[in-house]
Amino acid sequence: MPRDIRQGAETNWQVIGEGERPALAIHCMLGAGEMWAPVLAPLGAQISTTTFDLPGHGKSAPWTPETVEPGAYQRLATQIAASFIERPVDLIGHSFGAIVALRIAVAAPEAVRSLTLVEPVLFAAARNTAEWNTLRPHQDHLEALMAAGEHEEAARRFVRDWGVGLPWEALPAHQRAQFIAQMAIIAEVAPGNFDDPGNICREGGLEQIDAPVLLVHGDRSPPITARVCESIAARLPDVGTACVPGAGHMLPLTHAQQLSELIALNLDRS
Structure with missing residues (x-):
């Protein structure tokens, strides 16, 4: 490559x-x-x-x-x-x-x-549709977790909502660690989606x-x-x-x- x-x-x-x-x-x-x-x-x-x-x-x-x-x-x-x-x-x-x-x-x-x-x-x-209004509190909670440094819980919730449907515990340990480390990127990117x-x-x-x-x-x-x-x-x-x-x-x-x-x-x- x-x-x-x-x-x-x-x-x-x-x-x-x-x-x-x-x-x-x-x-x-x-x-x-x-x-x-x-x-x-x-x-x-x-x-x-x-x-x-x-x-x-x-x-x-x-x-x-x-x-x-x-x-x-x-x-x-x-x-x-x-x-x-x-x-x-x-x-x-x-x-x-x-x-x-x-x-x-x-x-x-x-x-x-x-x-x-x-x-x-x-x-x-x-913006301002019913679906937006439903999602916004979840995003606020995710941002609060990341701001507090609770990256593992943030990763768990992100993967739950936007992953392939596997439970967090079912993911390989190295993949969980990678996702946790990448929450810093999510913290920067996610607000821009809104x-x-x-x-x-x-x-x-x-x-x-x-x-x-x-x-x-x-x-x-x-x-x-x-x-x-x-x-x-x-x-x-x-x-x-x-x-x-x-x-x-x-x-x-x-x-x-x-x-x-x-x-x-x-x-x-x-």
Whole structure:
């Protein structure tokens, strides 16, 4: 796997597939680029997909914030992702990665050939809905735990709500330790899901994306994800939506075949 400096951050990346069309896939918080392999390998004859490990994830270097500016991590992740784009790409993102993908598409719609957003956590798109109001106290509690240094309990709750459905105790000890260490990143990133530091939801922003967009969520995910997909879809000129039965937030891991087939449909539209 190649490893080089991107936007000042030592970044690990790989390419899946040998297709003529370039693609870029961005993973979720607490994930890694390699999680995309089961989803993207079946599409390898059509697209060559770059997947990279976000700062502080996978085999990329640890991340230490250099500034207290809100949204610093999201901005860095977006800059790293953009550094891999040389011509219009099929852009794919999951969870936080979907926010990064959407931020690129809003800033540079000409760089995107197609856009697939899986379980985007851009909660700002559903501000003041019933689902937002239900989620907000849980977020406040999570932020309070992290501010108090109770990172293990914060990790336990985060994985419970946004993981693959396994109990915390069922995870390997090394993975639990990794998740606990990564709570510092979650503490920086999570508020931005609500506050939209990249101003993605600005008036006229989403509307200028003219590439085919597919929004995917699971029917067992937190209700806010379906509301976010609905809110984003309502503002896009060329959009499709899909709900994967039996899937939760981590559907790229649990429902790789279904997601691969959905991405293939969106590729055919561009």
